[in-house]
Amino acid sequence: MRYMMLLRLDPAKAPSTGPSEELMTEMGKLLEEMTKAGVLLDTGGLQPAGEGSVIRQAGGKQTVLDGPFAEAKEVVGGYAIIQAKSLEEAAQWTSRFLAIHGDEWDIAAEIRQVEEPE
Template sequence: MRFMVIVKATKDSEAGVMPSEQLLTEMGNFNEELVKAGVMLAGEGLHPSSKGARIRFSGKTRTVIDGPFAETKELIAGFWLLQVKSKDEVIEWMKRCPNPFEGESELEIRQVFEAEDFGAEFTPELREQEDRLRAEAAKQANKG
């Protein structure tokens, strides 16, 4: 099972406050544990929403909205993508995580859909396309 662990933004992260050397060291050590255990697929921090944009869809209309965005508690400051056996396992890992920010912070854990979750609507042709695209994306990522 794959899970995305979402690091919720804070006022400081949205203001562009960078983590301390100590926190970077603690996070590096924690990420090293995840990698050595074979559960970490990816993990990154994100720039503040002031450097981002949203695209709103309404039928065929697309509207681009530049950041920053108001509701800090709804924003993402970073993420991990983990491959584990259960939600309980990812919870146990994340309880060991260093606090991402001074004071209070929050992580959200969400399971990633797998092909079999979509049922019959995800036809063999669509599965083949998905596999081909994932392989091509991995090949492109290895070039960089």
């Protein structure tokens, strides 16, 4: 089964310098391990929310809103799509993914199974 990890963080609580070199090295090791295990299908970080756009649809009409947006308490900062046998296994990998960030990051992950055609 495929699962998506949506990595959320509070921009006000993230280190202003971004990820440290040590964090990136440890993340690289974990991603390599996940790839070799056949777990990691795709991953990526996202540019700040203010550099994106929001497209809203209501009443059949669309409106495009370009950033910057009102400051959000939590934003999606990245994602990963993994292959796991169960939600519990996906949670174990996600826990390791988050643990690498240590005490300096206020980060959370939502794990959701990807809908698969029958």
